[in-house]
Amino acid sequence: MVPGDDVILTHLRRGALEHCVLAMLEHEELYGLDIARRLTPDGVLMSSEGTLYPLLARLRKAGLVDTTWQESAEGPPRRYYSLTSDGRASLAAFKRTWKPFRDAVDTALLGGQP
Amino acid sequence: MSPRTTHPLVDAYLRDLELLLHGIEPGERAEVLAGVREHLDGSLAPGADDASVRAVLAELGPPQAIADEAYAGRPAPSPTHDTPSRWQPVTACAINALGLLLVAFSTVWAMGPWEVIASGLLFALPWCAAFALSMLARTWTPRQRLASALLYPATLLGMGALMAVMLALVGPAFFNLIPTVALFVLAAVVLVRLTKAALR
Structure with a gap:
């Protein structure tokens, strides 16, 4: 069975999306x-x-983001998310690895000839 | 606090989501629900009409998609997953106990190794049930399942073989009782361990 675009996107998002949130x-x-x-x-990074x-809850549980309540002019107080130092470190690590990864995939898709 | 969005569709959506998140740890579940609730409050004016509520819910996506993300990376919950039933291993142990008793009796009363094995065949049907139940025992490790499934035939054949060997070597003698009892104790120890594991 050939996986459709949606399935491929779902797989690709895993591992990348949470770092996009951190970014x-x-x-x-x-x-x-x-x-x-x-x-x-x-709808590329997130379809719904x-x-x-759930992703934010997981990031907070992992200690990568923190939440604070802030009053809002228009309605109930809002939960604001900020990066923790671990979150910053994780984002920096992702940035370091992402470019070589992306380049390697691009190269592979062109048949492995740089 | 300012007014919250109340709309039957929103309430139904949140209720569905809450049910789907049932297997998630309570703190995390509350956080996800609060996040979605806040999202709805932020994107819908109080008293929003059906069409705009539908549009906002469509952008949130089906509750199942949110639940799938919440469960991502952990075993999918199933009603039976949290409490694997124990009756299969416990019943298998009970049948095995009866089988071992039968072997013990026939060892004492039988006239020779063949009679022990022949009378052991009486227990073939219950043993088949014990075998199947052992294989279905999800609380046991594969090794424990195998041990429970093979305990009865191994003890029976072991006892028959032991008697044949002892009769050939020593002849009928009181001394024969010692290895026979040892084998039986060994089988009993295995059974007790399996039972403990089944009841844990």
Whole structure:
């Protein structure tokens, strides 16, 4: 059986998406809805916004992000996410490995001739 | 606190999600639900109409997709997964105990090794049940399953062989009782260990 585009995307997202979430938080604290909106405009990184929340819970459990409550003008207080030092380290490690990984995949897709 | 979004569709969505997240550790489940709830509060004005609620829920995606992500990387929960049933290994142990008693009796009363094995065949049907139950015992390791499945025939054949050897070597003598009892004790120890593992 040939896996469809969706299946391939799902596999590719694993391991990459959580670092994309960390990257959103590199320079600013954001609340869930903000992160969801930034990650889903084209549906490549995340097909449904809701899947962000288990991911955030997992990142927080792993100590990579932290949450703080902040009052909002428009409604109930919001839970803002920020990077912890471990989160920063994890993001830096991903940035280091991502480029060689991406280049290696691109090279392989062209038949292995650099 | 300011008003929260209340809409039958939102309530149904959150209820579905909560049910699907049943196997997730409570703290994490609450966090996921609160995140989704906040998302809905943030993207829907109080008193939003059906169409906009549907649109926002569609963007959130099906509750199953959220639950799948929450379960990602851990074993999928199933109703039976949390408490593997114990009756199979326990019943297998009970049948094995009866079988061992039968071997002990026939060893004492039988006229020779062949009679022991022949009377042991009476227990063939219960043994088949014990074999099947042992293989179905999910609380046992594969080795324990095998030990439980083969305990009865191994003891029976061992006893028959031992008697044949002793009769050939020593002839009928009281001394023969010692290795026979030793073999029986060994089988009993295996059974006790299996039972303990089954009841744990």
